Amino acid sequence: MAPPILHPTKSVKLEFRNLNFLVNDASSALDRVRGTTKKRSILKDVSGVIEPGKLTAIMGPSGAGKSTLMNILAGYKTENVTGEILLNGAPRNNAKFRKMSCYIMQDDVLLLNLTVIEAMRFAAQLKLPLSKSRVEKERIIQDTLEMIGLTGCQGVMTSNISGGQRKRLAIAFELINNPPVMFFDEPTSGLDSATCYSCVNLLKALATGGRTIIATIHQPSARIFELFDSLYLLSCGYSLYRGPINSLVPFFAKEGIQCPPYHNPADFAIEVASGDYGEHWIPKLAKTNDMNANSIQAAEVDVQSINKSPESPKAVNGVQNESFTVSITSSFEDSDDSSDSSSQDGKVSIYLNQFTTLFKRSFVCVSRDMMLTHLRFAASVLVGLFVGAIYHDVGNDASKCFDNAGNLFFGLLFLVFSSMMCTLLTFPLERGVLIREHMNCWYSLKSYFLARTLADLPFQMFFPLLYIVIAYFMTEQPYDMFRLSIVIFFAILISLTAQSIGLLIGAACSLQSAVFIGPITAIPVFLFSGFFVTMKSVPAYIRWIAYVSYARYSFQSLLTAMYGFDRAPLKCGEPYCHFKNPRKFLEALNADDISVVDHAICMVVILVVCRFGSYMALRVKIMSERN
Missing domain, CATH: 3.40.50.300 (P-loop containing nucleotide triphosphate hydrolases)
Known part of the structure; x- marks a missing residue:
């Protein structure tokens, strides 16, 4: 039939x-600067x-x-x-x-x-x-x-x-x-x-x-x-x-x-x-x-x-x-008639339908993706167990404070790269689908961006939580829900911030460039985190970089959660432990007078700016494809 x-x-x-x-036909860059381009x-x-x-x-x-x-x-x-x-x-x-x-x-x-x-x-x-x-x-x-x-x-x-x-x-x-x-x-x-x-x-x-x-x-x-x-x-x-x-x-x-x-x-x-x-x-x-x-x-x-x-x-x-x-x-x-003559409520219904449909589709795709879901789940569990085995019993030992700081720093490093490297590929890999569907008027770019970025949100929150829970208790950190909550909060926040930066780089660059640029951007961020060098040692003319280092805000907040808030003296198995009083360790790392709330606000600002920047970069790229 x-x-x-x-x-x-x-x-x-x-x-x-x-x-x-x-089209403009300039034979050289000098012609473009002079404005002597010819039309072809x-x-x-x-x-x-x-x-x-x-x-x-x-x-x-x-x-x-x-x-x-x-x-x-x-x-x-x-x-x-x-x-x-x-x-x-x-x-x-x-x-x-x-x-x-x-x-x-x-x-x-x-x-x-x-x-x-x-x-x-x-x-x-x-x-x-x-x-x-x-x-x-x-x-x-x-x-x-x-x-x-x-x-x-x-x-x-x-x-x-x-x-x-x-x-x-x-x-x-x-x-x-x-x-x-x-x-x-x-x-x-x-x-x-x-x-x-x-x-x-x-x-x-x-x-x-x-x-x-x-x-x-x-x-x-x-x-x-x-x-x-x-x-x-x-x-x-x-x-x-x-x-x-x-x-x-x-x-x-x-x-x-x-x-x-x-x-x-x-x-x-x-x-x-x-x-x-x-x-x-x-x-x-x-x-x-x-x-x-x-x-x-x-x-x-x-x-x-x-x-x-x-x-x-x-x-x-x-x-x-x-x-x-x-x-x-x-x-x-x-x-056409329904969209042209629709009220504001009708337009909201259309955008809501686009968002919910795209969110469901993206969630299904992400949950079935081997790299974004299955491998990250395995990595979070295995790395958490590995870190817990290496740094076992460092959380309450005054003689191992710097080891514990290394544990916290490595955890942030793992969370940043596991979040950023996956999302670097989000827009480059879906670029062809986005161009085809958006150009054929399937949906607005706002609906796609919100749905695609929010669909990954549950996974970006679950995997840091999984890693932190495993590593936190295996390394004998304080059994205090208040401190654990701060650690989980900043672990999720730095993961979302790294995700936002990954989305920005992926939206603005090609696939090959994004894979290279992503890790490069993390170098100054972690260099100014306060673990390798203190703020007092940094020359004044480049000290401003520390104020945009989301790793610094997270690292200092984790140190405060572990050793601040009037924590009791640490146990000491040696004749003398200089950091038996936890506040002395915070003073040594210049983290004794920080505000966890202020640091959280700074990270949220960086997150929002990067999200908005990734949307604008994606919009510019789509407009360039159209023209």
């Missing part, structure tokens, strides 16, 4: 006229009409402007763009168009710790209107999976599905809310020939259902090339051909460029666009193509007749869809 075809809620004709895209044209007066119900390809050699044209048509690039883009004959509202279209990127980046059905349910919860019931959402999910051919692998982890299934799942995500316009960037990249044909055949079926489908493609086989209805051939920013696929070879033949016998027309088109038949043909073909109105009109169909047509989709490559057509009512008009 053929897969069902989901009809879009409305047909959309996308028309663009005289598109030009300019990436697209040059590109025009065309992309009809609903047809599968349209954008082809061209590297540097031809394919991705640029796609990004402009999708609404991602708006700066330095001149020309006109119309939607069903009217000027396009870019914000509304982004909500009624989707962009499936070349890299199928998925959250690997979810099953197919879990990923689909989270996507449905984020993309479908809040008015949809759970039963309706489940029906839409099952209909989409059946149409896309993934019904049999619903319980499979996304990390275990094949490349073709990953591509289909990425398409299924966007089909949940039934968009009338879909953009595909190299949909066949990295797939074998059979999977490529299956993927493009699926796009053909989606287009036949009435959607506007645009895809960039690189040298398809002749069999795959025939599945496309229309072609836009670009070279050096010019449009060399726009029109039906079956008119491509006759068009070039008419201009004097003959396609060799038994030659793939797609390869022939790329060879012409690459200048293999002479670079003088490129501007000539571009001029001829602009003058030849028939190359556009031959492919045009009145969009109103499509909207009024009651006929069901026709057969695709001999596969008749028959009457097996599923009607999906998740219209963009409903979601």
Whole structure:
């Protein structure tokens, strides 16, 4: 039985006229400083009409402007763009168009710790209107999976599905809310020939259902090339051909460029666009193509007749869809109207739904992550036992005060690195997923950031607690709940602070840079902690670093918790113990006059600043991707 075809809620004709895209072209850094940059044209007066119900390809050699044209048509690039883009004959509202279209990127980046059905349910919860019931959402999910051919692998982890299934799942995500316009960037990249044909055949079926489908493609086989209805051939920013696929070879033949016998027309088109038949043909073909109105009109169909047509989709490559057509009512008009006309309470409900859904998804992913959860649990237990064995019985011995200080310092060191190094990878590893989902208007960046950072909060609190409880009692620290509470509080606080710094570095830097920069930033923090050198020994001109050292605030607070608050004299197994009075040890480390409350406030300030900085860094990076 053929897969069902989901009809879009409305047909959309996308028309663009005289598109030009300019970028600054500076030959050197000195030119940029002088402001003598020149403008370089990436697209040059590109025009065309992309009809609903047809599968349209954008082809061209590297540097031809394919991705640029796609990004402009999708609404991602708006700066330095001149020309006109119309939607069903009217000027396009870019914000509304982004909500009624989707962009499936070349890299199928998925959250690997979810099953197919879990990923689909989270996507449905984020993309479908809040008015949809759970039963309706489940029906839409099952209909989409059946149409896309993934019904049999619903319980499979996304990390275990094949490349073709990953591509289909990425398409299924966007089909949940039934968009009338879909953009595909190299949909066949990295797939074998059979999977490529299956993927493009699926796009053909989606287009036949009435959607506007645009895809960039690189040298398809002749069999795959025939599945496309229309072609836009670009070279050096010019449009060399726009029109039906079956008119491509006759068009070039008419201009004097003959396609060799038994030659793939797609390869022939790329060879012409690459200048293999002479670079003088490129501007000539571009001029001829602009003058030849028939190359556009031959492919045009009145969009109103499509909207009024009651006929069901026709057969695709001999596969008749028959009457097996599923009607999906998740219209963009409903979601747009509800969001545009909603009250403040409605907007709060939308953000709350986004936050709760993303929090649940992130919590599931983190709990199943071997590195973030399982290994950290094992490390917290094993390191706690190891430290407890080494520093056994140092907490109440006056002759081992410095050993106990080393125990506290090492504990902070372990908590900082175990928290920071894991969260360094949070945003770099999910960057592709975030870009895909945020660009396709699944959720706001605020909702994602809050949910993703708070989902790790229970683990960031549990693992320090686990380590501290093991190490605290094995090292014979005071059996005092007040002191233990202070130790646990600052252990959790320094873990959260290190997590915030890790998030900031991960959001601002690449994966390779973050892994290197993270540990480097911890060096001055621990150097000025008060364990290696006291504040009095630090030169005045760099003493300010100590005031931003969260390790100093934590270390001094732990020392105060252990030896302050009028602790009774320590036991001494030697003839003389200088630090039998605990206050003398605090004086030796310049921690006798500190306020635990003030130190906690300073650490909270550092934590909040780093969290806000990580959000702004992530926002800037996403905005740079958009432009």
